Amino acid sequence: xxxxxxxxxxxxxxxGATDAECTxxxxxxxxASVRLRELETLKEAGSRAAGLRILLGKRVGSSYTxxxxxxxxxxxxxxxxxxADISTEDPFADLxxxxxxxxxPGDFGLYHEDVATLETQYKIxxxxxAEEAALSFDPRITNSEGGSFxxxxxxxxxANSRGFAGSYRSTSCSLSVVSVAxxxxxxxxxxxxxxxxxxxxxxxxxHVGCKAAERTLRRLGARKIAxxxxxxxxxxxxxxxxxxxxxxxxxxxxxxxxxxxxxxKLGQRVASENVxxxxxxxxxxxxxxxxxDDEGVPSRRTVVxxxxxxxxxxLNSYTARKLGMKTTGNxxxxxxxxxxVGHGNFYLExxxxxxxxxIRSISKGLYVTELIGSGVNIVTGDYSRxxxxxxxxxxxxxxxxxxxxxxxxxxxxxxxIERIGSDLEFRGSTASPTLLIGEMTISGQ
Amino acid sequence: MSAGGxxxxxxxxYIATSNxxxxxxxxxxxxxxxxxxxxxRVLSGERTxxxxxxxxxxxxxxxxxxxxxxxxxxxxxxxxTGFEESRKRNLYPVLxxxxxTSLSDRVELVKRADRAGRAYDPRVFQVQATYVDNxxxxxxxxxxxxxxxxxxxxxxxxxxxxxxxxxxxxQRGFAGGGGRVGLEFFVxxxxxxxxAGDAARQAIVQLDAVAAPAGEMTVVLGPGWxxxxxxxxxxxxxxADFNRKGVSAFSGRMGQQVASPLCTVIDDGTIQNRxxxxxxDDEGVPTQRNVLxxxxxxRSYLSDxxxxxxxxxxxxxxxxxxxxxxxxxxxxxxxxxxxxxxxxADIVKSVSRGLYCTTFGGGQxxxxxxxxVFSATEAYLIEDGKLTRPVRGASLIGNGPEAxxxxxxxxxxxxxxxxxxxxxxxxQSVPVGVGIPTLKIDKMTVGGxx
Numbered sequence: 001x002x003x004x005x006x007x008x009x010x011x012x013x014x015x016g017a018t019d020a021e022c023t024x025x026x027x028x029x030x031x032a033s034v035r036l037r038e039l040e041t042l043k044e045a046g047s048r049a050a051g052l053r054i055l056l057g058k059r060v061g062s063s064y065t066x067x068x069x070x071x072x073x074x075x076x077x078x079x080x081x082x083x084a085d086i087s088t089e090d091p092f093a094d095l096x097x098x099x100x101x102x103x104x105p106g107d108f109g110l111y112h113e114d115v116a117t118l119e120t121q122y123k124i125x126x127x128x129x130a131e132e133a134a135l136s137f138d139p140r141i142t143n144s145e146g147g148s149f150x151x152x153x154x155x156x157x158x159a160n161s162r163g164f165a166g167s168y169r170s171t172s173c174s175l176s177v178v179s180v181a182x183x184x185x186x187x188x189x190x191x192x193x194x195x196x197x198x199x200x201x202x203x204x205x206x207h208v209g210c211k212a213a214e215r216t217l218r219r220l221g222a223r224k225i226a227x228x229x230x231x232x233x234x235x236x237x238x239x240x241x242x243x244x245x246x247x248x249x250x251x252x253x254x255x256x257x258x259x260x261x262x263x264x265k266l267g268q269r270v271a272s273e274n275v276x277x278x279x280x281x282x283x284x285x286x287x288x289x290x291x292x293d294d295e296g297v298p299s300r301r302t303v304v305x306x307x308x309x310x311x312x313x314x315l316n317s318y319t320a321r322k323l324g325m326k327t328t329g330n331x332x333x334x335x336x337x338x339x340x341v342g343h344g345n346f347y348l349e350x351x352x353x354x355x356x357x358x359i360r361s362i363s364k365g366l367y368v369t370e371l372i373g374s375g376v377n378i379v380t381g382d383y384s385r386x387x388x389x390x391x392x393x394x395x396x397x398x399x400x401x402x403x404x405x406x407x408x409x410x411x412x413x414x415x416x417i418e419r420i421g422s423d424l425e426f427r428g429s430t431a432s433p434t435l436l437i438g439e440m441t442i443s444g445q
Numbered sequence: 446m447s448a449g450g451x452x453x454x455x456x457x458x459y460i461a462t463s464n465x466x467x468x469x470x471x472x473x474x475x476x477x478x479x480x481x482x483x484x485x486r487v488l489s490g491e492r493t494x495x496x497x498x499x500x501x502x503x504x505x506x507x508x509x510x511x512x513x514x515x516x517x518x519x520x521x522x523x524x525x526t527g528f529e530e531s532r533k534r535n536l537y538p539v540l541x542x543x544x545x546t547s548l549s550d551r552v553e554l555v556k557r558a559d560r561a562g563r564a565y566d567p568r569v570f571q572v573q574a575t576y577v578d579n580x581x582x583x584x585x586x587x588x589x590x591x592x593x594x595x596x597x598x599x600x601x602x603x604x605x606x607x608x609x610x611x612x613x614x615x616q617r618g619f620a621g622g623g624g625r626v627g628l629e630f631f632v633x634x635x636x637x638x639x640x641a642g643d644a645a646r647q648a649i650v651q652l653d654a655v656a657a658p659a660g661e662m663t664v665v666l667g668p669g670w671x672x673x674x675x676x677x678x679x680x681x682x683x684x685a686d687f688n689r690k691g692v693s694a695f696s697g698r699m700g701q702q703v704a705s706p707l708c709t710v711i712d713d714g715t716i717q718n719r720x721x722x723x724x725x726d727d728e729g730v731p732t733q734r735n736v737l738x739x740x741x742x743x744r745s746y747l748s749d750x751x752x753x754x755x756x757x758x759x760x761x762x763x764x765x766x767x768x769x770x771x772x773x774x775x776x777x778x779x780x781x782x783x784x785x786x787x788x789x790a791d792i793v794k795s796v797s798r799g800l801y802c803t804t805f806g807g808g809q810x811x812x813x814x815x816x817x818v819f820s821a822t823e824a825y826l827i828e829d830g831k832l833t834r835p836v837r838g839a840s841l842i843g844n845g846p847e848a849x850x851x852x853x854x855x856x857x858x859x860x861x862x863x864x865x866x867x868x869x870x871x872x873q874s875v876p877v878g879v880g881i882p883t884l885k886i887d888k889m890t891v892g893g894x895x
Contacts, residue, residue, distance in 0.1 A: 373818030405892025
C-alpha cells in the first residue's frame with residue numbers, strides 16, 4: 001500500500017504537481033449488538049480508500065477515491081490537478097519542511113493481535129454478559145437498548161514528495177450497555193462503556209453492566225430545580241467534553257482566524273493556577289497516540305496551559321506558518337484535503353482530592369452527569385447546555401435533577417476551577433479528572 | 446436467503462462529491478472524489494445481519510451476503526423472486542447535476558459569498574464560505590421483489606462571518622441553504638449574496654447583544670429553521686425503532702394528546718427539491734406524507750421495514766442510511782407544523798415579557814426522558830409586546846411530550862428552512878428539512894445567565 005501511495009505521488013509529479021502527499025487508509029469493522037438477552041445485529045465489513053493532495057506552486061488541489069486500481073489512481077490524480085487549477089494562490093500553502101518530517105520509533109501499543117483474532121461468539125457473549133449484569137441489577141431496570149461489542153482493525157499509510165513514507169496499524173475494541181429504568185411512570189436511560197486498544201484492556205462485562213444500571217437508577221425521580229447561581233461539579237465523563245471545547249479554542253485554525261476567545265492570549269493567565277493541560281501523542285496504548293501526525297511530522301508532548309498560563313497552541317505546519325511558529329505535530333485529516341489540527345491525548349493533569357471529598361467540600365451545588373445540546377460558542381466563550389445531574393446539599397447527594405441548563409462564559413469557567421480530582425482516567429483521546437467550578441447559572445423553574 | 450433469512454436487500458451506491466471553500470478570500474481548499482460500494486442486509490425476526498464491500502465483484506458481493514446471513518437461522522423461508530421496478534417519479538428534476546457543471550462556475554459561488562460578506566459592513570473581518578455538492582446514484586433490490594433506481598443530487602452553500610468593533614469581542618453569524626437542486630438555484634432563487642448578507646447581518650446584530658435571561662418564560666419562535674424544535678421535541682421520539690423497543694417518552698401514547706390542539710405535525714419526504722426529500726427511501730420504499738400529530742393527537746410513528754414488520758404497521762418511507770456502510774433505520778425527512786390562524790405580529794404583541802428566537806444552532810434530545818435542548822443563535826427580548834434588545838446565544842430546554850402542550854398561538858406563516866439541516870442518530874448523518882409557522886409557547890426554560 002505504501003508503494004501505491006508513492007506511485008500516486010510520482011504520477012502526480014509527472015503530470016505537473018510540484019509537491020504531493022498521499023494517504024491510504026484501510027479498515028475492518030465488526031459489531032455485535034444484543035438486546036433483552038437476544039442477538040439483535042451483526043455487522044462485519046472492510047473498506048479502503050486513497051486520498052491525494054497536490055501543490056501546483058502555491059495552489060492546492062485534493063481528491064480521493066475508493067477505487068485503488070491503476071485507472072482509479074489516475075483519475076484521482078487528474079481530479080486533484082483539475083481542482084488545483086481553479087484554486088487561488090495561497091502564499092502559505094506548502095508541505096512541512098523536510099527537517100520536520102519523521103516517525104517516532106516503536107509501535108506505541110496501538111495494535112493488539114487479540115482484537116484481530118477474537119471469535120464472533122466470544123464477542124456476542126461479552127455483550128450478552130454485560131447486558132445481563134444491567135438487567136439483573138435491580139427490578140427497576142425494566143428495559144434495555146442493548147449491549148454491544150465492537151472491534152476495529154485499521155492501517156494508515158502516508159507518503160509525500162519530500163521523502164516521507166510511513167505507516168502504522170491500530171486496533172480498538174469497546175463494550176457498552178444502555179439500560180432503561182422505570183419508576184412511577186417516569187423513564188430514564190443511561191449508559192456505560194469501556195474502550196481499549198486491545199481486548200485485555202477492557203473492563204469486565206459485569207462491571208460495565210452494573211455501572212450502566214447504577215447510573216440509570218440514580219436518575220429516577222429527577223426534579224427540576226429553581227433558577228439560581230451555584231457551584232458545579234463535572235464528573236470525569238463530562239469534564240472530558242469540556243476539554244474538547246478547550247481544544248477547539250487553542251486549535252491553531254481558530255487562533256489565526258481570531259475565532260477563539262483564547263486568541264492572542266499566549267503568555268497570559270487564562271485558567272486557575274491549579275490547571276495544567278497537556279497534549280501528548282506519545283503515550284503508549286492510548287487513543288490519541290501515533291508515531292507521526294497526518295502530514296508526516298513526529299508526534300510529541302506539548303504543554304498547552306501551565307499552571308493557569310497559556311503557553312502553547314496546537315499547530316500543524318500550515319497554521320504554524322500563518323502564526324510564525326513551529327508545528328507541534330498536530331496535523332489531522334481524514335484521507336484528503338488540507339490538514340486541520342487535531343489533538344493527541346489531550347488531558348487536564350490530575351489534582352490531589354478524591355472526587356468524594358470534592359462533593360463533601362460544597363454546601364450546595366449540582367454534580368453534572370450528562371450534558372446535551374451544542375450551546376458552546378468558541379468565538380465568545382458563551383456556554384449554555386442542557387444538564388442532568390445530582391443535587392448536593394451539605395456535602396451529600398440529595399436528589400437527581402433534570403431539565404435544567406447550566407450557563408457561563410468559558411473564560412470565567414476556566415478561571416473558576418476551584419478543585420481538581422485525583423481521578424484522571426483515559427477513555428478516548430481527551431481526559432479530565434472531576435472538576436469543581438465555583439459558580440455557574442442554573443436555569444430551571 | 447438460502448441460509449434462512451426472512452428478508453434481504455442489496456443497496457448499491459455511487460457518490461461523486463465536490464467541496465470548495467474560501468477563507469481569507471483565498472480558495473484554499475477544494476476536494477473532489479468518488480466512492481462506491483454495496484451493502485447487504487439480511488433480516489430474521491428481530492435480527493439484522495449486515496456486511497458491505499467497496500469491491501463490486503460477484504465473489505466479494507457473495508462473501509458479504511454470506512457474512513450478513515450469519516444472523517439467520519433455520520431453513521430457507523423464501524422462494525427465489527423476480528424483481529419488479531418500483532413506480533417512478535421525480536421529485537428533483539435537476540437537468541444538470543451540480544457535479545456535472547464546470548468547476549469554475551461552482552468556485553464563483555464561494556467567491557461571490559466572500560465579497561458580499563465583506564461588503565456588508567466594515568466591521569466584518571472574516572468570511573468563510575463552503576460549497577458542497579454530491580450526486581448519489583443508488584439501486585436497491587429487495588426480496589420483496591422490488592428494484593428501485595434513484596439519482597439524488599444535493600447542494601449546500603454555507604457562509605460563516607465574524608464581525609467586531611475595533612478590538613472588541615468578535616461575534617459570529619452563520620447562514621446557508623440549498624437542497625436537491627441544480628446550480629441555477631443559486632442564480633435564480635437564493636444567491637450567495639443572500640446567504641452572505643444574512644450571516645453578516647447576524648454577526649452585526651450580535652455585537653449589541655446582552656446576556657440571555659435565565660428561567661421559565663414565554664418563548665416565540667420565528668418561522669422556518671426554528672422548526673428544529675419539532676425535530677428534537679417530537680420527531681426523534683416518534684421514530685418506530687425506539688417505540689418498538691418501548692424506550693421513547695412517546696411509547697404507548699398513540700391516540701393520546703401530546704400537543705395543544707393547535708398543533709398538526711407532518712413529516713413529508715415528497716416535497717419537490719427539498720433537502721429531506723427522496724423519491725424512494727434507502728430501503729426502496731416510496732416516501733410519503735405522514736401525519737404524526739393531528740390537532741394535538743399522536744397519529745403515527747416514522748417507520749422502516751424492520752419496525753413495521755415487527756409492529757405490524759405499514760411502512761412510512763422513512764428507512765434511511767448514511768451510506769452503503771450503514772444499516773437503515775427510521776429517520777425523519779422534512780418535518781414541519783401546519784400554519785394556524787394567528788397573524789405573526791399579533792403573536793409578538795401578545796407577550797409582555799419573553800424571548801423571540803429566529804435562528805438556531807444545533808439541538809439534541811434524550812428520547813427516553815423526552816428532555817430536549819436546542820440552542821438559539823439569534824434571539825431578542827420581548828418587552829410589552831415589542832422586540833427590544835438582541836440577546837446572546839442560549840439553550841432552550843423542554844420535555845417532548847409536554848412542551849407542545851403549551852403552544853397557545855400558531856401563525857399563518859409556515860415556512861420551511863433554507864435547506865441546511867443535518868440530523869445525527871447512532872453515528873449516522875442524513876440530510877433533513879424542518880419548518881414551522883410563528884409559534885407562541887407559553888412556558889419554556891431559557892438557559893441564559895441574566
